[in-house]
Amino acid sequence: MPPISKIPNPRYVIERRSRARSAVTAALEGYRAESDSLGAATVIIGVLGPEEKNHLLRLLTDEGDGGVRQQADVALHLAKDPTPSVKKAVASACVAVVRFRAKSNQLLGTSIGPRLWRTASGQGRLKKLGRPSVVNNRKVCQTVRDYLLQHSSYTAKRIKVAGKIVQVRNLKRSRRALWTSSAQMQKLLCLRAWYTHLGKHQSHFKKLKCRSDVCTFCHKYDKVFLPSLRTLLSQSESKMIAHQPDYWKAIQVYWNSLKLQGKTDPDDQCSLQYVRAAIKYMRRMLAARAALPVPDVAGALGARLDFHKDEADAMAALAKANVILECCEHHFSGVKRQHGFREDKVDNLEHHCVDIQLDFMENMTTPLGPEEAQDWFWATARQSITTLGFYAHYWLNGVEHRQYFHFISDILNHDSAFAVQAFGDLLLRLGLSDQHTVLHVFADCGPHFRSYEFLWCLVEVCKSKFPTVFLHFLLEHHGKGRNDGQFGLQRRWAVDYARDHVISDVSDMKGALEAGAMMTMSLDPPPAGPSYHIVVFTPAAKPKFVDKLDNSKTDLQIEYTYCLRIQRHPVPMYVAVIKDFVYSDRSTDEQKGVSIGNVVMKRQPAKEESWRVSYRKTEPEKDNLNVGVLQRRLDHQKHAKLANLAARADPEIVKLARDQRREAKRKAKYL
Ligand SMILES: [Zn+2]
Ligand SMILES: [Zn+2]
Numbered sequence: 001m002p003p004i005s006k007i008p009n010p011r012y013v014i015e016r017r018s019r020a021r022s023a024v025t026a027a028l029e030g031y032r033a034e035s036d037s038l039g040a041a042t043v044i045i046g047v048l049g050p051e052e053k054n055h056l057l058r059l060l061t062d063e064g065d066g067g068v069r070q071q072a073d074v075a076l077h078l079a080k081d082p083t084p085s086v087k088k089a090v091a092s093a094c095v096a097v098v099r100f101r102a103k104s105n106q107l108l109g110t111s112i113g114p115r116l117w118r119t120a121s122g123q124g125r126l127k128k129l130g131r132p133s134v135v136n137n138r139k140v141c142q143t144v145r146d147y148l149l150q151h152s153s154y155t156a157k158r159i160k161v162a163g164k165i166v167q168v169r170n171l172k173r174s175r176r177a178l179w180t181s182s183a184q185m186q187k188l189l190c191l192r193a194w195y196t197h198l199g200k201h202q203s204h205f206k207k208l209k210c211r212s213d214v215c216t217f218c219h220k221y222d223k224v225f226l227p228s229l230r231t232l233l234s235q236s237e238s239k240m241i242a243h244q245p246d247y248w249k250a251i252q253v254y255w256n257s258l259k260l261q262g263k264t265d266p267d268d269q270c271s272l273q274y275v276r277a278a279i280k281y282m283r284r285m286l287a288a289r290a291a292l293p294v295p296d297v298a299g300a301l302g303a304r305l306d307f308h309k310d311e312a313d314a315m316a317a318l319a320k321a322n323v324i325l326e327c328c329e330h331h332f333s334g335v336k337r338q339h340g341f342r343e344d345k346v347d348n349l350e351h352h353c354v355d356i357q358l359d360f361m362e363n364m365t366t367p368l369g370p371e372e373a374q375d376w377f378w379a380t381a382r383q384s385i386t387t388l389g390f391y392a393h394y395w396l397n398g399v400e401h402r403q404y405f406h407f408i409s410d411i412l413n414h415d416s417a418f419a420v421q422a423f424g425d426l427l428l429r430l431g432l433s434d435q436h437t438v439l440h441v442f443a444d445c446g447p448h449f450r451s452y453e454f455l456w457c458l459v460e461v462c463k464s465k466f467p468t469v470f471l472h473f474l475l476e477h478h479g480k481g482r483n484d485g486q487f488g489l490q491r492r493w494a495v496d497y498a499r500d501h502v503i504s505d506v507s508d509m510k511g512a513l514e515a516g517a518m519m520t521m522s523l524d525p526p527p528a529g530p531s532y533h534i535v536v537f538t539p540a541a542k543p544k545f546v547d548k549l550d551n552s553k554t555d556l557q558i559e560y561t562y563c564l565r566i567q568r569h570p571v572p573m574y575v576a577v578i579k580d581f582v583y584s585d586r587s588t589d590e591q592k593g594v595s596i597g598n599v600v601m602k603r604q605p606a607k608e609e610s611w612r613v614s615y616r617k618t619e620p621e622k623d624n625l626n627v628g629v630l631q632r633r634l635d636h637q638k639h640a641k642l643a644n645l646a647a648r649a650d651p652e653i654v655k656l657a658r659d660q661r662r663e664a665k666r667k668a669k670y671l
Pocket of ligand 2: 360
């Protein structure tokens with residue numbers, strides 16, 4: 001159909017449109033009041049311009065004998081189901097007269113669909129994607145299934161579909177991405193049909209969620225704070241330029257020269273370095289202007305006052321951002337320092353030192369097993385297994401040992417009490433000698449390790465085994481590199497084994513992990529490669545009492561330190577001396593450690609009588625950057641800060657964040 005003629009004169013358009021509007025409304029009302037279809041049709045025809053009238057009549061008379069009857073059909077359409085040809089005619093008339101679909105629908109009290117409207121205005125049909133009608137036949141099912149199989153991976157998870165147990169497969173990409181990236185699938189099904197089909201007929205293909213362990217501070221800094229800072233900077237920039245076009249010139253010159261020397265933050269102006277400089281600069285500009293006399297021109301005083309006010313507002317906003325930037329910088333700096341120290345220890349371990357890193361793994365659930373064991377799965381309730389991982393690194397008789405221990409257990413307490421017992425057990429398993437005098441323990445900031453209970457456990461270890469014990473904490477949300485590696489392996493071992501064995505309890509799990517460990521070790525045999533040891537750990541009954549360091553007798557606040565050193569006291573009467581170095585890199589300088597005061601044990605009745613089942617808390621992601629926490633840390637750790645600023649985009653921190661993201665992805669809960 002040819003496009004309806006365009007109407008060039010806007011006045012004419014408005015006039016005619018309003019005429020049409022009132023006439024159509026009147027026609028509708030008239031028809032409804034008197035059931036006078038002929039009259040209504042006449043009115044409608046009456047409001048059309050000669051061109052549209054011809055067009056409408058042409059359309060109407062194309063079919064049948066034309067004339068009044070079809071005109072009446074037009075009116076009939078206003079209330080009843082119209083025939084397709086009338087529908088088309090009405091749509092064409094509306095396109096010509098009313099020109100807006102929504103308006104036409106409103107006026108006629110009916111609905112002209114988007115497709116019909118497009119056809120009537122000569123825009124051609126909407127493109128239909130795929131064939132929505134074909135959703136379920138054997139061939140489609142099979143083709144889609146083959147495609148999904150190609151783009152998914154094995155998991156040990158099972159679900160019940162229509163009374164049958166099926167193996168869940170994890171899609172490597174989202175369902176949408178899988179459709180958009182395949183011409184074949186698009187030809188087969190439109191997107192809506194794709195979703196429906198997958199939901200109904202391929203429900204065991206799932207995109208399993210990754211549980212992300214990425215640091216919330218770094219994440220929020222990137223996603224929430226930086227964009228807002230960018231806006232703030234450009235706003236304050238243009239505000240000042242409006243008052244004085246060359247306002248920023250001097251600082252630009254300065255910044256560019258720094259940049260040439262490679263001395264600017266990789267994030268350029270979105271950084272503490274720039275914001276600090278900008279605030280200083282604005283303060284100077286303000287002072288310099290205030291010192292000048294107001295020019296003797298009408299309105300000069302008002303203009304200057306406005307300028308001052310805008311400047312003060314911008315400075316206040318930047319100062320706010322500056323506080324956040326300082327807190328975040330403190331965090332980045334800490335990440336860099338603790339990890340730097342840790343990696344250095346890993347690479348250059350001295351012969352008298354023992355290095356241990358530990359962490360809890362997310363629980364695994366059993367039973368796991370092959371498809372044949374189907375019924376059995378659903379007859380048994382699922383059970384969780386705790387893993388506490390240790391990485392131990394030391395020299396013995398000139399040989400470097402790297403050992404991983406997987407302590408698996410039914411007991412689900414991820415707490416200090418469990419960690420303390422397991423740690424004691426671990427020390428007995430290491431081949432240590434008297435030459436080992438220094439113990440370094442690296443842990444994350446989880447409450448299970450950063451606690452006065454765990455600290456006291458190390459005091460006892462210091463008394464009995466190592467004259468010097470360090471407790472290092474990796475930065476909040478940035479811990480456990482070595483342990484994550486071993487947990488990744490453990491997951492893979494279990495999944496592999498479950499392909500043709502049933503893992504129903506801890507002892508099955510031990511078998512599974514040992515088989516996997518054997519496999520892994522055969523590829524890179526110890527002592528050149530690391531060794532893996534699986535331990536079914538059944539601690540003694542939960543102690544009735546909790547021994548912990550009595551921090552009321554000390555200046556220590558464990559939540560604000562990343563490095564504590566415990567040393568055996570030369571006089572046996574005293575327990576030990578604990579020094580707080582705040583950061584691990586400061587522990588090489590005796591002067592930088594502060595003795596926490598009297599080291600005294602406090603014994604308390606345990607809160608819980610026995611070991612229990614516990615769940616890992618997941619944190620909400622939607623909150624803002626929690627500046628309060630960072631601020632408190634900065635306040636407590638100010639004295640230990642480095643002079644150099646740490647940048648978020650520092651290659652080291654970027655690398656750490658990337659590794660962590662990758663690790664988090666790998667840790668996707670397949671089990
Ligand atoms: Zn972070
Ligand atoms: Zn932890």
